[in-house]
Amino acid sequence: MSTVDLTGQVALVTGGAGGIGSAVARRLTKLGARVAVLDLDAAGAQRIASEVGGIAIAGDVTDPETMPAVVAQVEKELGRLDVVHLNAGIGGGQAGIDDALNVDRYRKLVGVNVDHxxxxxxxxxxxLRRQGGGKIVITASLAGIAAMPADPLYTLTKHAVVGYARAAGKAVAKDNITVTALCPGFVDTLLLGGAKEEFAAAGFPLLTPDDIAEALQTVLGEGAPGEAWIMQPGGQASVYQFRGVPGAGGKVPPDVVLGSH
Structure with missing residues (x-):
């Protein structure tokens, strides 16, 4: 695990009221950061913020106005922003493979997991540019690298997040901003729902939120722009190697934004 010193820095954690988010808020505080805890659950955010000596912010991350307002509030109240953990996420909760698709639930899934x-x-x-750089870590999933047939829609959103992190990471590296994706296996959080008992019955090991907080510390210390880091029970966080992906003959493509067609 990397040695990371965040003394004097400010961090923002979305989905910080429980699970991975609360474990990360505690870890970032131990590393020296002041932490802003954002969650739709206002009481939960306040509980964790009070515990770590940070600030609590209640907000809906699917609303396009929320994150700009939150960042502005963090800068106003804590003076700066250096580390961002975009962690809020939900499960698909439906197959999404036939005419039984619940569009409202699908839109909510995409809103939380991708739009946010x-x-x-x-x-x-x-x-982060105003501070001369910083770190952004996005909670993805192994479902962002490999197919998870039990939840195709969740797989869709996490593939999108990994692709975005890989591309955005390269795009903002010139600003001394490191964007990475953290892709854990199954974690013992409320997201598992009733499946937790099935994992236990099968003797399948689960990661803990503290495992992910430790992995995030490693990513903060060692992560390079656009990397996707994986974490499995009993192992250490490591960089995922995307093999066999067609390249451009070593040439860097033009810095253009593609339009629709």
């Missing part, structure tokens, strides 16, 4: 990441990164980058 885009809104959060776009709001955070200008603040």
């Amino acid at each position: 990441v885009v809104y959060g990164l776009c709001a955070a980058v200008p603040a």
Whole structure:
């Protein structure tokens, strides 16, 4: 595990009221950071913020106005922003493979797992630029690298997040901003729901939120722009190697934004 000193720095954690988010808020505080805890659960955010000596912010991360307002509040109250953990996430909760698709639930899934990441990164980058750089870690999943047939829609959102982190990481590296994706296996949080008993019955090991907080510390210390880091029970966080991906003959493509067609 990397040695990381965040003394004097400020961190923002989304989905910080429980699970991975609360464990990360505690870890970042131990590393010296002042932490802003954002969650839709206002009481939960306040509980964790009070515990770590940070600030609590209640907000809906699917609303495009939330993340810019949150970043502005963090800068106003804590003076700066250096580390952002875009962690809020939900499960698919449906197959998404036939005409039984529940569109409202699908839109909520995409709103939390994908839109929030885009809104959060776009709001955070200008603040990090003002500090001369910083770190953004996005909670993805092994489902962002490999298919998870039990939840195709969740797989879709996490593949999107990993791709976004890989591309955005390269795009903002010139600003001394490091964007990485953290892709854990199954973690013992409320996201598992009733499946936790099935894992236990099968003797399948689960990661703990503290495992992910430790992995995040490693990523903060060692992560390079655009990397995806994986974490499995009993192992250490490590960089995932994307093999066999077609390249461009070593050439760097033009810095253009593609339009629709």
